[in-house]
Amino acid sequence: xxxxxxxxxxxxxxxxxxxxxxxxxxxxxxxxxxxxxxxxxxxxxxxxxxxxxxxxxxxxxxxxxxxxxxxxxxxxxxxxxxxxxxxxxxxxxxxxxxxxxxxxxxxxxxxxxxxxxxxxxxxxxxxxxxxxxxxxxxxxxxxxxxxxxxxxxxxxxxxxxxxxxxxxxxxxxxxxxxxxxxxxxxxxxxxxxxxxxxxxxxxxxxxxxxxxxxxxxxxxxxxxxxxxxxxxxxxxxxxxxxxxxxxxxxxxxxxxxxxxxxxxxxxxxxxxxxxxxxxxxxxxxxxxxxxxxxxxxxxxxxxxxxxxxxxxxxxxxxxxxxxxxxxxxxxxxxxxxxxxxxxxxxxxxxxxxxxxxxxxxxxxxxxxxxxxxxxxxxxxxxxxxxxxxxxxxxxxxxxxxxxxxxxxxxxxxxxxxxxxxxxxxxxxxxxxxxxxxxxxxxxxxxxxxxxxxxxxxxxxxxxxxxxxxxxxxxxxxxxxxxxxxxxxx
Numbered sequence: 001x002x003x004x005x006x007x008x009x010x011x012x013x014x015x016x017x018x019x020x021x022x023x024x025x026x027x028x029x030x031x032x033x034x035x036x037x038x039x040x041x042x043x044x045x046x047x048x049x050x051x052x053x054x055x056x057x058x059x060x061x062x063x064x065x066x067x068x069x070x071x072x073x074x075x076x077x078x079x080x081x082x083x084x085x086x087x088x089x090x091x092x093x094x095x096x097x098x099x100x101x102x103x104x105x106x107x108x109x110x111x112x113x114x115x116x117x118x119x120x121x122x123x124x125x126x127x128x129x130x131x132x133x134x135x136x137x138x139x140x141x142x143x144x145x146x147x148x149x150x151x152x153x154x155x156x157x158x159x160x161x162x163x164x165x166x167x168x169x170x171x172x173x174x175x176x177x178x179x180x181x182x183x184x185x186x187x188x189x190x191x192x193x194x195x196x197x198x199x200x201x202x203x204x205x206x207x208x209x210x211x212x213x214x215x216x217x218x219x220x221x222x223x224x225x226x227x228x229x230x231x232x233x234x235x236x237x238x239x240x241x242x243x244x245x246x247x248x249x250x251x252x253x254x255x256x257x258x259x260x261x262x263x264x265x266x267x268x269x270x271x272x273x274x275x276x277x278x279x280x281x282x283x284x285x286x287x288x289x290x291x292x293x294x295x296x297x298x299x300x301x302x303x304x305x306x307x308x309x310x311x312x313x314x315x316x317x318x319x320x321x322x323x324x325x326x327x328x329x330x331x332x333x334x335x336x337x338x339x340x341x342x343x344x345x346x347x348x349x350x351x352x353x354x355x356x357x358x359x360x361x362x363x364x365x366x367x368x369x370x371x372x373x374x375x376x377x378x379x380x381x382x383x384x385x386x387x388x389x390x391x392x393x394x395x396x397x398x399x400x401x402x403x404x405x406x407x408x409x410x411x412x413x414x415x416x417x418x419x420x421x422x423x424x425x426x427x428x429x430x431x432x433x434x435x436x437x438x439x440x441x442x443x444x445x446x447x448x449x450x451x452x453x454x455x456x457x458x459x460x461x462x463x464x465x466x467x468x469x470x471x472x473x474x475x476x477x478x479x480x481x482x483x484x485x486x487x488x489x
Contacts, residue, residue, distance in 0.1 A: 007155065012153060012154055013150050013154050014147075014150045014154070017146055017149070017396045018377065018380060018392070018393050018395065018396045019147075019392050019393075019397075020146075022044045022380075022384055023042075023044060023045070023390065025384055025385070025390060026044070026390045028040075029388075030042065031388070031416070033415070033416070038388065039388065040384065040388045040389065040390055041388060041389045041390070041419065041420045042390050042408075042411065042412070043389055043390055043391050043407050043408045043411075043412075043420060044390040044392045044406070044408060045408055045411050046202065046272070046357070046359055046408050046410075046411070047275070047277060047358065047410065047411040048236070048272055048273075048275035048329070048333075048358055048410045048411070049275060049412070050329065050332040050333060050410050051325060051328060051329045052275055054325050054328060054329075055274070055275070055276075055325075058321055062314060062315075062318075064314070065310070065311045065314035065315065066311065068310065075310075079310055080306075083303075083306045085296065085297075085299050085300045085303055086296060087114075087116040087304065087309060088306070088310065088313065089111065090313045090317075091116075091309040091312060091313040091316075092111035092114045094313045094316035094317050095111070095114065095268075095283060095312075095316060096109035096110070096111050096114060096285075097317075098322060099234075099285075101319075101322065101323075101326075102234050102235045102243070102273065102326070103234065103243065103245050103247075104242070106245075106248050106251075107247045107248045107251055109285060112292075113285055113286055113287060113292055114283050114284070114285055115283065115284040115285075115286070115292055115295040115299055116281070116283055116299060116303070116304045116309075117282040117283060117284060117295075117299050117302055117304070118280040118281075118282060118302035118303065118304060119269060119271060119277070119280045119281065119282040119302075120230065120232045120267050120269035120271065121147070121151050121282070122299075122301075122302040123267045123268075123282040123283060123284045124152060124196075124228070124230065124267055125151050125152065125155065126284060126295050126298045126299065126302075127228055127267070127291075127295070128152050128156040128158045129156055129294075129298060130291050130294045130295055130298070131193050131194055131226050131228075131265075131291070132156065132158045132193040132194070133157075133158075134156065134158065135158075135159065135191070136158055136190065137158065137159040137160070137185045137188075137190035137191065138152065138158060138160060138161070138192070138193060138194050138196050138228075139160075139161050139162075139178065139181045139185070139192060139194070139195045139196070140160050140161070140162060140163060140195070140197075141162075141163040141165050141171075141173050141197060142162045142163065142164055142165055142171075142397065142398045142399055142400065143165075143171065143203055143204065143361075143394055143397035143404070143406075144162075144198065144202075144397055144398060145198060145202045145203065145397070146392065146396040146398075148160065148196075158193075159190055161181050161182075161184055161185045161188075161190065162398050163177050163178050163180075163181040163195075164177055164181070165177060166400065167352075167401055167404075170353070171201075171204055171361075172212060173208075173212050173215065173216065174215075175215055175219070178195070178216075178219055182223070192225055193225055194220065194225045194227060194228060194263075195219070195220060195225070195226070195227050195228070196228040196230065197216065197227070197229055197230065198229075198231075198233070199213075199229055199230070199231055199234075199243075199245075199246070200233040200234065200236065200243065200356035200357050201233075201356075201357070202230075202233060202359070202406075203357075203359060203361055203392065203397050203406035204352060204357075204361045205337075205352070205354030205356055205357035205358075205359055205360055205361060206352070206354050206355060206357075207237060207241055207242070207243050207355060207356050208244070209241070209244075210249060213244065213246050213249045214253075216246075217249060217250065217255070217260065217264070220260065220263060220264075221260045224259075225263070226263045226265065227246065227263065227264045227265070228264075228266075228267060229245070229246040229264065229265070229266050229267070230266075230267040231245060231246075231266055231267065231268055232267060232268055232269040232271065232272050232273075232282075233272050233356055233357050233358070234268070234273070235272070235273030235274075235326060235329070236272055236273060236330075236356050236357055236358060237330070237355060237356040238330040238331070238333040238337065238356065239334055239355045240355065241355060243356065245266070246264055246266070247266065250264060256287075261287050262286075262287050262288040264287070265285065265286040265288075265291065266284070266285040266286075267282070267283070267284060268282070268283045268285065269281060269282040269283065270282075270312065273326075273329075276312075279304075279308050279312070280304065280308070281304050281308060282304075333358070336409045336410055336414070336417065337354065337360065337409060339409075339414070339417060339421075340407065340409045340417060341360060343418070343421035343424075344360075344362065344421065346425065347424055347428045347429075348366075348428055349362060349363065349367075349424070349428065350362075350363045351363065351407075358408055358409065358410035358411070359407060359408040359409065359410075360406075360407050360409065361404060361405075361406060362391075362405045362406070362407045363403065363404060364403050364404070364405055365401070365402070365403030365404070366403075367379055367428070367431070371402055372402055375402060375403075376393055376395055376402040376403055377393065377395070379403075380393045380405070382427070383424075383427070386427070387423050387424060387426075387427045388423065389420055389423055391406065391407045391408075392405060392406040392407075393405055394406070
């Protein structure tokens with residue numbers, strides 16, 4: 001092992017998180033309606049497959065884009081040869097126009113401020129390299145996307161300090177929670193370089209209210225730090241309230257001529273809105289020319305291929321198509337989400353009210369045997385191994401309340417979603433009436449604890465440190481999971 005680097009041998013990637021373990025179990029036994037009808041249904045993958053049938057006909061109607069031609073003449077050689085890592089100007093213009101359309105053209109974007117990256121993962125990591133040094137910290141509201149532990153920390157050495165949000169207010173960001181996280185970073189001798197948010201939220205499936213964005217802008221202005229707004233789900237908002245970009249708030253507050261204007265950065269991608277994660281198209285948008293310059297140089301480690309840029313330029317420039325696509329995409333997302341929420345309600349399971357994203361934040365606290373992360377992991381194991389559905393435990397998203405789960409709905413057909421709901425209904429029914437009453441009583445009794453937990457944060461006492469550490473999620477290795485299930489059987 002001495003011949004390898006510390007990075008190669010360290011265990012900070014996060015691959016042992018239940019978020020990734022669930023994927024591994026799914027891949028061993030994937031559900032297929034014909035070939036493996038008893039397999040595991042994948043509801044842990046935030047992928048938009050609902051409108052692929054709209055993309056393929058467009059490709060057939062536009063053979064030049066797919067065949068790498070211009071006016072019927074091949075440009076294969078032009079696209080096959082080396083391209084400057086600044087990206088195609090035509091594609092960057094088409095991309096910023098699309099971003100503006102998603103935001104109702106309330107804000108416009110300058111293509112010269114765009115840095116293309118191989119997906120949002122690369123965009124977020126590149127921003128970490130640009131804005132922070134090893135050992136510096138970023139504050140993130142919880143629950144947050146489990147992959148951030150890898151994307152933001154693994155190679156950069158940047159620390160994540162959680163801003164603990166709770167169900168008492170729908171997991172909204174509050175000033176006491178932000179200030180508490182900032183103080184915790186200071187106690188750990190960490191230099192806070194910024195705050196990173198996802199808007200719309202992954203995993204909550206909610207858009208941030210304008211007052212939350214105002215609060216965050218005021219905070220970073222006061223502390224003279226950065227704000228990264230990951231807006232890769234901005235085109236998935238399917239019902240009110242509408243999406244408000246942080247750039248829109250900055251414009252409305254006339255902050256475009258101030259220093260804070262250069263300290264707010266946006267991450268975007270076509271993976272969620274167009275359902276093209278395999279194309280690996282991400283982008284950084286920044287008003288700081290130094291950040292744009294540095295990020296552009298770093299982008300040479302993860303470029304978007306010339307062929308991809310050429311094809312998507314043609315697609316995004318087809319305004320009639322993109323308008324019709326986004327409209328239909330919103331309709332299908334809303335229906336799929338409604339089917340999941342109503343189906344779970346019939347099983348006695350509620351979801352956080354949501355208006356965006358490819359998932360629901362599902363409340364299964366009443367199904368826990370105790371108000372602990374051990375109980376959450378036990379429930380998750382049953383759902384993966386017995387119910388045969390992969391979902392993501394709240395602990396993998398650093399939620400401080402056991403019993404919440406992220407459940408994805410856009411990566412499957414309507415019939416597969418119905419089957420998944422039926423499996424969950426059968427599971428809840430199998431628990432038994434008396435046991436369910438007992439579990440609900442435990443959940444009600446623990447409500448007092450949750451209120452007390454919130455009051456700790458609101459009063460900003462040092463005891464919150466003890467509470468947060470006692471609530472760290474408990475992860476089990478695959479061998480321990482298998483042993484636990486064998487013992488139960």
